[in-house]
Amino acid sequence: MSASSILSMPGGLFSWHRFVAVLLKEFVQMKRDRLTFGMIVGVPIIQLVLFGFAINTDPKGLPAAVVINDESPFSRALVRGLENSQYFKFTHRAASEAEADRLLKLGEVQFVLVIPADFSRQLQRGERPSLLMAADATDPSATGNALATVNQTIKQVMDRELTGTLATLKSVELPIDLRIQRRYNPEGITRYNIVPGLMGVILTMTMIMMTSLAMTRERERGTMENLLATPVRPIEVMAGKIAPFIMVGYAQVTIILIAAKLIFGVPIVGGLLLLSLALIVFIAANLSVGFTFSTIAKNQLQAMQMTFFFFLPSMLLSGFMFPFRGMPDWAQVLGEVLPLTHFLRIVRGILLKGNGFADIVPELWPIGLFMLVAGTVAMRRYRQTLD
Amino acid sequence: MNAKITTSNSATGKAIQPFSAEKPLVDAVIDVKGLTKKYGDRTVVDDFSIRVERGQIYGFLGPNGSGKTTTIRMLCGLLTPDAGEGQCLGFDIRKQAMQIKRQVGYMTQKFSLYEDLSIAENLDFIARVYAVADRNKVVDETLARLGLSTRRTQLAGSLSGGWKQRLALAACLLHDPKLLLLDEPTAGVDPKARREFWDQIHDLAADGLTVLVSTHYMDEAERCHRLAYIAYGKLLANATATELIQQSGLTTWSATGASLHALAKSLRSVPGVAMVVPFGATLHVSGANAALLDLSLKPYFDQADYRWIKIEPSLEDVFIGLMNSATDNYQ
Ligand SMILES: Nc1ncnc2c1ncn2[C@@H]1O[C@H](COP(=O)(O)OP(=O)(O)OP(=O)(O)O)[C@@H](O)[C@H]1O
Ligand SMILES: [Mg+2]
Numbered sequence: 001m002s003a004s005s006i007l008s009m010p011g012g013l014f015s016w017h018r019f020v021a022v023l024l025k026e027f028v029q030m031k032r033d034r035l036t037f038g039m040i041v042g043v044p045i046i047q048l049v050l051f052g053f054a055i056n057t058d059p060k061g062l063p064a065a066v067v068i069n070d071e072s073p074f075s076r077a078l079v080r081g082l083e084n085s086q087y088f089k090f091t092h093r094a095a096s097e098a099e100a101d102r103l104l105k106l107g108e109v110q111f112v113l114v115i116p117a118d119f120s121r122q123l124q125r126g127e128r129p130s131l132l133m134a135a136d137a138t139d140p141s142a143t144g145n146a147l148a149t150v151n152q153t154i155k156q157v158m159d160r161e162l163t164g165t166l167a168t169l170k171s172v173e174l175p176i177d178l179r180i181q182r183r184y185n186p187e188g189i190t191r192y193n194i195v196p197g198l199m200g201v202i203l204t205m206t207m208i209m210m211t212s213l214a215m216t217r218e219r220e221r222g223t224m225e226n227l228l229a230t231p232v233r234p235i236e237v238m239a240g241k242i243a244p245f246i247m248v249g250y251a252q253v254t255i256i257l258i259a260a261k262l263i264f265g266v267p268i269v270g271g272l273l274l275l276s277l278a279l280i281v282f283i284a285a286n287l288s289v290g291f292t293f294s295t296i297a298k299n300q301l302q303a304m305q306m307t308f309f310f311f312l313p314s315m316l317l318s319g320f321m322f323p324f325r326g327m328p329d330w331a332q333v334l335g336e337v338l339p340l341t342h343f344l345r346i347v348r349g350i351l352l353k354g355n356g357f358a359d360i361v362p363e364l365w366p367i368g369l370f371m372l373v374a375g376t377v378a379m380r381r382y383r384q385t386l387d
Numbered sequence: 388m389n390a391k392i393t394t395s396n397s398a399t400g401k402a403i404q405p406f407s408a409e410k411p412l413v414d415a416v417i418d419v420k421g422l423t424k425k426y427g428d429r430t431v432v433d434d435f436s437i438r439v440e441r442g443q444i445y446g447f448l449g450p451n452g453s454g455k456t457t458t459i460r461m462l463c464g465l466l467t468p469d470a471g472e473g474q475c476l477g478f479d480i481r482k483q484a485m486q487i488k489r490q491v492g493y494m495t496q497k498f499s500l501y502e503d504l505s506i507a508e509n510l511d512f513i514a515r516v517y518a519v520a521d522r523n524k525v526v527d528e529t530l531a532r533l534g535l536s537t538r539r540t541q542l543a544g545s546l547s548g549g550w551k552q553r554l555a556l557a558a559c560l561l562h563d564p565k566l567l568l569l570d571e572p573t574a575g576v577d578p579k580a581r582r583e584f585w586d587q588i589h590d591l592a593a594d595g596l597t598v599l600v601s602t603h604y605m606d607e608a609e610r611c612h613r614l615a616y617i618a619y620g621k622l623l624a625n626a627t628a629t630e631l632i633q634q635s636g637l638t639t640w641s642a643t644g645a646s647l648h649a650l651a652k653s654l655r656s657v658p659g660v661a662m663v664v665p666f667g668a669t670l671h672v673s674g675a676n677a678a679l680l681d682l683s684l685k686p687y688f689d690q691a692d693y694r695w696i697k698i699e700p701s702l703e704d705v706f707i708g709l710m711n712s713a714t715d716n717y718q
Contacts, residue, residue: 226499228465230516231488384484386465 035302039309046309050316050331058145059326064111065092065100072120074161078131081157082113087146104136104183105353106362107345110143110325111135123175130177137182138348139193142323147180154178184352192267195260196351197320200343202256203249203279204286204314205307210248211290212303214241215382220299225386234382242287249283250276260351270350274357278346281367285339288374295381314340339367414441416566416597417462419473419480424457424466424620432457433620435471439599439613444592446611447601450710454620455601456496459568462599463491476566489517492559496570496601498551500558502544506535509543510558517562529557548575556584560591567591569600573607585610605703616709623709631705637661638677639700640684642670644693659683662707673704 030036064082068075082088092109094100100112114132122129133150135143151174158175185192215237218224227237253276260266289310297303315321317335324335335341342363349355349363417439424432432454439445447455460466462475464484472479478486500509510529514522530536533553543554556572567588573581585607588598592612600611608614609628616624616631624631642650647670651663654672659679664671674680688695700708 221502222495222497222499223501224499225465225495225497226493229463229488229491229493229495230513231485232516233485384464385467386460387467 033299033302035297035305039305042309043312046312050313054327054331055316055322056326056328057141057322059142059323060086060146061089062087062110062142062146062325063091063108064088064113065094065103065109066090067094067097067100067112067114069117070115070119070121074120074123075115077157077161078115078154079113081153081160082150085149085153087149088113101134104134105349105355106359107136107349109136111146126175128175128177130179132179132181134181134183136353137185137188138352139319139323140182140185140188140190141193142325143182144188147182150180151178191264192352193348195256195264195266196347197344199253199256199260199347200282200318200340201315201320202252203283203343204340205311206252207245207249207283207286208290208293208310209304209307210245211242211287212293212297212307213300214291215294216297216300216303228384228386234379234384238291238378238382242284242291245287246280246283249279253279266351268351269354270352271356274355274360275347275350277357278343278350278360278364278367281364281371282339282343282346285367285371285374288371288378289339292374292378292381295378295383314338317341319344336366337370339370342367415439415474416441416443417473417475417599419462419471419475421471422458422461422468422473423470424454424461425469431620432461432468432617435617435620435622436473437615437622437625439597441597442592442595444588444598444600444610444612446608446614447599447617448603448608448614448706449601449617453617455617456570457620458617459493459570459599459601463487463493463568465493489562490565492562492564492567494555494559494567494569494572496574498555500543500551500555502542504543505540506530506543506546506554507539509554510561513558514561519562525561529561533557549577549580552576553580553584565596567596567598567600569598571601571603573602573604581607605701605706608702608706616706618710628702632700632702635700635705635708636675637673637700637704637708638675638680639671639673639698639704640680641666641696641698642672642687642693643668643696646692650687650693654684654687657683661711662704664704664707666701671698671701671704673700673708675708 066079068079079090083090088111090113092100092103094103094112097112097114100109100114103109104112112132112134114134116129116131119129119131131154133147135147137143154176155174162175182188215224218227257268257272261268290307293303293306293310297306313334317327317331318324318338318340319335320340324332324341327335345363346355346360349360353359415438417437419438420436422432422435423430435454435458437445447459449455457466461468462480464480464487467481472481474480475487476490480487501512504512507526507530510526511522514526519525527536530539535550535554543551546554552572552575556569559567559569573584576584581604588600589610592598600607602608611628613627614624614631615622626634644650647665647668651665651670654660654663654670659674659676660672660683661675662671662673664673672680672684674683684695687693
């Protein structure tokens with residue numbers, strides 16, 4: 001008797017027929033589940049596109065503001081030189097240091113360069129004028145490389161500009177007293193940035209996942225028919241299913257905040273009340289997305305896949321994993337749509353920069369808009385009948 | 388076959404309802420006309436009309452897949468009919484589903500309460516959704532009536548099949564509905580519980596509750612005031628049980644004796660015999676044409692092995708006859 005015939009003997013340890021029966025059944029079931037099939041193809045494509053094209057861990061062209069208190073060829077050369085290094089792009093010319101600081105706080109710019117009055121005169125006299133380069137260091141990885149090149153870049157500019165009689169000022173030492181300030185995270189500690197960010201990531205994941213199962217579970221277990229036969233209205237079902245998760249969300253936030261403070265030593269500068277306000281909007285936005293998924297998904301597996309499908313770009317394009325400004329424009333546009341992107345800016349703004357209500361409004365309304373759109377879609381998708 | 392019961396052999400295939408014209412409209416709890424439902428290009432319910440009066444227990448019968456569940460779902464607003472109109476409890480079935488839902492108790496064919504909630508929690512949920520007054524009392528009473536008071540904290544999912552049915556029925560009675568739509572409520576329920584269930588239904592109907600109940604049990608069909616028989620989505624018959632038997636035009640002989648199986652086998656090919664159905668130790672032989680049937684059975688009557696008695700056809704004989712003729716029409 002050959003080995004294969006022993007194996008395929010009826011009642012043997014391994015029956016070929018039984019194996020094939022299970023195999024075929026699985027293939028047929030896989031084929032039926034269109035969405036799963038789509039995910040099998042879609043996820044690798046998304047990952048490849050996002051990782052391959054969108055993500056750049058060495059962001060360049062970072063927006064910067066300049067305060068020029070000394071109109072001189074030296075100032076202009078300095079600005080031009082920094083732009084030529086590719087890391088900086090001077091998008092704003094601020095009238096005062098206060099104005100520039102505000103831009104930094106709002107996240108409009110990543111850097112502020114302050115050229116003091118009398119800069120060129122002091123330079124020519126060899127008095128080593130001070131030059132301030134302030135960076136928003138909440139995300140150290142976004143500013144690290146740029147700051148590392150500043151010294152070198154300025155030296156090159158000076159070498160070029162200081163000609164003729166001034167050439168004597170060239171020395172091994174920089175003829176300028178360059179002061180680099182890493183604002184909001186002076187020691188460049190990565191977890192100061194990661195931990196508050198994790199709050200948004202964890203909320204996105206759990207909120208969407210939980211609600212995406214909300215209606216799907218009813219449908220899969222057959223309880224939908226009974227629910228629909230009662231006079232309960234869609235909005236009541238949605239509100240009733242979402243509300244408990246808002247509380248779950250707050251519980252998670254509390255845990256994260258306590259851990260952030262006690263375990264990770266993250267400085268908490270801003271108001272927690274303001275944070276809870278932003279949280280309502282953010283949590284509700286995610287719950288609307290989840291609810292929309294749950295009206296589309298046919299079973300719980302599909303609901304989980306949709307969650308993942310949304311979660312993946314949220315992680316990668318929001319500025320959580322990689323610096324937002326390092327991404328190409330199309331990816332930034334996509335990122336701007338996602339609630340997590342805005343929430344990250346809000347939570348880092350509040351916790352690390354001490355931003356107030358007025359500061360977070362520009363980031364809050366896109367989340368609110370997203371919530372409205374997702375909520376409307378969910379309500380439209382919700383069927384009050386079984387057709 | 389009597390045209391009053393079925394006219395599905397007529398050109399339109401429409402079922403004639405003998406009563407719809409003369410009876411007053413006032414007390415119709417369900418009054419729908421021309422209900423049609425299609426799934427893709429399959430017509431699952433075809434031009435269905437029915438009128439159910441207040442206090443009636445209306446039996447809804449038909450083979451598997453004939454469209455009973457689909458019809459019931461259209462009546463309570465769970466499915467939108469592709470054609471047809473009508474009212475349920477005085478509300479338009481298309482536009483006023485919400486009002487209908489408030490006063491209807493619908494028991495689904497498949498258990499659709501929450502398996503991960505306890506018995507009491509399920510009842511409490513339903514009572515809250517319908518804003519039942521005096522909720523706790525009503526729930527407690529229901530549990531007591533079911534005999535489930537001591538098991539109130541048991542998860543509904545851990546109940547046996549029959550108990551699930553009984554719980555589901557209790558749940559759809561919580562809010563004092565005016566109309567009960569029951570989709571095979573007693574499937575898998577033991578005989579005693581079934582009897583109790585029907586006694587309860589009759590009590591409720593006496594107080595003015597209207598019941599439309601689908602079933603595959605003949606004894607239950609006989610307990611209904613009126614029956615509607617549907618096959619392949621078409622209403623084929625609509626009358627009382629006695630009327631149906633009378634109007635069926637069937638002649639039935641019952642044979643007893645040894646080797647009935649062999650007898651049945653040989654009778655199936657005899658002209659005039661429409662059905663040969665074993666009923667325990669007897670065999671029912673029916674045909675629509677009495678004279679032809681008698682003629683064909685003549686040789687068997689003379690055999691000493693069997694005792695033949697002419698009997699009134701049972702409801703089951705009538706329904707199987709209807710089913711057979713419907714298949715003939717369908718193909
Ligand atoms: N969602 C659906 N999609 C497609 N066809 C359906 C759907 N629901 C029901 N049908 C078809 O409609 C027909 C009628 O189904 P229905 O459930 O109403 O039958 P029924 O009379 O209740 O049967 P049973 O006695 O088995 O409960 C069946 O042929 C069924 O296959
Ligand atoms: Mg059914």
